[in-house]
Amino acid sequence: MLSGGADGVIVVYDLENNSRKPQYTCKAVCTVGRSSQYVHRFSVETVQWYPHDTGMFVSSSFDKTMKVWDTETLKPAEVFQFEGNVYCHHMSPIARKHSLIAVGTKDQKVQLCDLKSGSRIQVLQGHRGEVLSVRWSPRYEHILATASTDSRVLVWDVRRASGSLFSLDQHNGDKSKASSEAVNTAHNGRVNGLCFTVDGLYLLTTGTDDRMRLWNSANGKNTLVNYGKVSNESRKGLKITVSRSCSPEFVFVPCGSSVAVYTLHTGELVTMLRGHYNNVDCCQFHPDYQELYSGGKDCNILAWVPVVRPPDVEEEGTAAKGGSQATVNPAFEDAWSSDED
Amino acid sequence: MFRSRVLLFFSGVCLNDWKILFDKELLQQCFKSVMNRKRALISDTFKVNKRRVGNEKQFGAVNNGEAGPLDVKATLQDLMTLFPRKLFNDALPQIVLKHQLYSIHNDRTQVDRQLSDLREQGELLMFQLGFDAEAFGLVFAADYKAKVLAGEEGRGTRGTVDKFLEKVLPSCKDLSFNKEKMLKEFLFTDSEITQLVKSGVLTVRDAGSWWLSIPNSGRFTKYLIQGRKAVLGMVKKSKYNEVLKAELEERQTNSQVKFQIKYHIHDIIGAELVECIPTTSGTVLRCVDY
Numbered sequence: 001m002l003s004g005g006a007d008g009v010i011v012v013y014d015l016e017n018n019s020r021k022p023q024y025t026c027k028a029v030c031t032v033g034r035s036s037q038y039v040h041r042f043s044v045e046t047v048q049w050y051p052h053d054t055g056m057f058v059s060s061s062f063d064k065t066m067k068v069w070d071t072e073t074l075k076p077a078e079v080f081q082f083e084g085n086v087y088c089h090h091m092s093p094i095a096r097k098h099s100l101i102a103v104g105t106k107d108q109k110v111q112l113c114d115l116k117s118g119s120r121i122q123v124l125q126g127h128r129g130e131v132l133s134v135r136w137s138p139r140y141e142h143i144l145a146t147a148s149t150d151s152r153v154l155v156w157d158v159r160r161a162s163g164s165l166f167s168l169d170q171h172n173g174d175k176s177k178a179s180s181e182a183v184n185t186a187h188n189g190r191v192n193g194l195c196f197t198v199d200g201l202y203l204l205t206t207g208t209d210d211r212m213r214l215w216n217s218a219n220g221k222n223t224l225v226n227y228g229k230v231s232n233e234s235r236k237g238l239k240i241t242v243s244r245s246c247s248p249e250f251v252f253v254p255c256g257s258s259v260a261v262y263t264l265h266t267g268e269l270v271t272m273l274r275g276h277y278n279n280v281d282c283c284q285f286h287p288d289y290q291e292l293y294s295g296g297k298d299c300n301i302l303a304w305v306p307v308v309r310p311p312d313v314e315e316e317g318t319a320a321k322g323g324s325q326a327t328v329n330p331a332f333e334d335a336w337s338s339d340e341d
Numbered sequence: 342m343f344r345s346r347v348l349l350f351f352s353g354v355c356l357n358d359w360k361i362l363f364d365k366e367l368l369q370q371c372f373k374s375v376m377n378r379k380r381a382l383i384s385d386t387f388k389v390n391k392r393r394v395g396n397e398k399q400f401g402a403v404n405n406g407e408a409g410p411l412d413v414k415a416t417l418q419d420l421m422t423l424f425p426r427k428l429f430n431d432a433l434p435q436i437v438l439k440h441q442l443y444s445i446h447n448d449r450t451q452v453d454r455q456l457s458d459l460r461e462q463g464e465l466l467m468f469q470l471g472f473d474a475e476a477f478g479l480v481f482a483a484d485y486k487a488k489v490l491a492g493e494e495g496r497g498t499r500g501t502v503d504k505f506l507e508k509v510l511p512s513c514k515d516l517s518f519n520k521e522k523m524l525k526e527f528l529f530t531d532s533e534i535t536q537l538v539k540s541g542v543l544t545v546r547d548a549g550s551w552w553l554s555i556p557n558s559g560r561f562t563k564y565l566i567q568g569r570k571a572v573l574g575m576v577k578k579s580k581y582n583e584v585l586k587a588e589l590e591e592r593q594t595n596s597q598v599k600f601q602i603k604y605h606i607h608d609i610i611g612a613e614l615v616e617c618i619p620t621t622s623g624t625v626l627r628c629v630d631y
Contacts, residue, residue, distance in 0.1 A: 174515070188474055226449035229613040267450045 001026075001284075001293060003301060004044030004059055009033055012071070015289065015303075026303070030074060038076050040065070045236065046088040051095070058101060060086040066103060068115065078118050083107055084130075088237045091115070092136035100158065102144050104131030104237075110146050112158060126154050126164045132192045132237045137217065139200025145217075147191035147237075152184070153205055155220060166220045168205070170213060187211060193238040197249065197264065204251055204264075206240055208232050212253060214264070225267040231255050239282035241292075252292055254280035259294050259304070275302050413455040416445050417465075417479065423604040428564070432492060432557055434484035438565075439467070439477040440611030441604075460514055469516050469552050471544075472562055476612070480555065482510065489542060492556055498536040505529075505537055518543070519550035564599040565608070571597040572605040576615055576628050583618075583627035 042062035050056035060066040084106025099115040110124040129150035137143035154164035187207025278297035541556025
């Protein structure tokens with residue numbers, strides 16, 4: 001797992017739990033520390049592995065640069081310089097025909113940088129505020145969604161020379177619902193979190209109006225799923241994530257100092273994961289281990305592991321549901337006293 | 342002594358279905374917080390509450406455990422009884438806020454869907470109340486019509502208001518109207534629009550557009566905000582900023598609170614100004630410090 005910190009340090013962790021103990025620490029495999037001459041000078045905002053292998057990764061930071069690193073030597077193969085703080089970047093996970101990195105900076109224009117040639121190829125104009133989050137669609141390699149402080153989310157097709165495809169409107173075109181300034185906006189505040197669902201059919205956005213909205217990514221309609229108040233005070237981008245291969249799908253949102261888990265399509269709050277001491281900034285879901293990793297201002301990265309439910313046992317004469325004790329993986333069994341004391 | 346305290350704290354946290362795997366630094370921080378009595382209580386850091394009334398729910402299933410299938414109309418009628426009619430001399434129709442429904446039913450999306458169905462059928466009207474972008478008032482259409490016409494008795498604007506209620510309300514489900522629509526679609530003249538604003542059925546939104554509104558609802562909004570502030574103050578003044586819901590319902594209200602306290606309680610829970618925590622002694626309302 002790749003992680004970037006507010007001090008400019010980038011660390012790669014090995015997530016495998018080889019010890020059989022319930023408490024374990026993931027070891028750092030390699031680090032770009034403060035002593036490295038190529039380290040970022042200010043906070044690293046976004047890190048991403050090269051989508052096709054782990055030989056390369058890209059990091060962008062508040063020191064107005066985006067660096068493409070070689071994992072073996074931990075030296076940057078390419079450095080892109082920008083005029084403003086870089087809030088986030090994203091490379092398309094499915095792209096075959098292009099190797100573009102979309103970058104959102106303090107500037108209102110979304111920049112597209114080409115990995116193969118090392119130059120800035122395209123600029124997408126349309127936002128009127130800083131671009132806090134950018135995301136490629138996992139379904140179509142040319143579709144890009146961008147979120148900005150001007151309360152709007154724009155969806156682009158990068159092959160088109162003209163502007164965005166459409167803007168997400170929280171009232172679905174019903175101009176009567178909002179006050180006239182809020183027409184055609186995705187949120188009533190800054191939009192700082194963007195996440196596509198795994199199949200790319202839906203897009204989730206979070207904003208500083210304490211709301212999270214689920215949109216149909218094909219036509220930009222608000223599905224009007226009501227998650228309630230999703231507290232959000234982040235001035236920068238927020239990294240939200242959805243689960244994969246779960247039924248029903250969950251969305252994990254950092255909410256203050258805990259991570260809130262909601263069911264994706266019904267908007268029900270499942271649970272709040274409490275463990276951090278300070279604000280949580282980002283979370284990421286590992287589809288193979290089915291684990292959630294969250295990082296926050298308390299300098300900790302926590303791993304959240306689901307407890308396995310027992311198989312339902314059919315018993316004659318009694319209810320079909322199994323016993324109340326969850327069978328726990330022996331590596332996770334603990335020897336603490338029980339709750340009933 | 343310290344050891345036993347740490348044991349209890351670990352077992353308390355592991356109540357949830359998700360377990361936390363600690364690393365060394367985190368363990369050290371836990372010990373630090375235990376040793377340092379002057380800092381926050383452990384329970385504050387981890388927000389460990391009294392044991393939750395745990396229930397294994399089927400996530401995603403459309404199911405309201407208490408009352409069978411979700412019936413928003415029945416809930417609306419129940420909430421309407423909490424509205425104080427005498428306070429306004431029966432001049433106002435009974436108003437319920439949309440978020441009060443969220444305090445009763447868990448599934449907000451279902452509530453929203455049923456509400457939009459009722460609005461489509463023309464049984465329910467929704468109004469933007471003005472003090473909060475998300476606060477919507479709900480009134481039964483029949484009630485609204487009756488009260489508005491009763492209020493217009495003997496006034497010159499009665500004819501225009503009648504025309505408005507007949508023509509616009511059944512066909513148009515919007516919350517606001519702009520000039521173009523009023524002039525072209527509904528064929529109202531400028532002077533008629535002025536009459537409608539005067540009678541209180543429309544209020545100005547900005548140049549050339551108006552909100553649909555309830556006449557004389559200014560006092561309602563004022564008392565609502567006043568009462569909401571007072572009830573929240575009651576919760577804040579309690580020890581640990583939390584109070585049992587049942588106890589709050591029994592409390593004496595001061596002169597600032599003009600409505601029934603239950604009305605305000607549904608309001609603050611639904612608007613998420615307080616956190617609702619299920620405990621073994623009932624529901625606890627805790628102030629949310631955001």
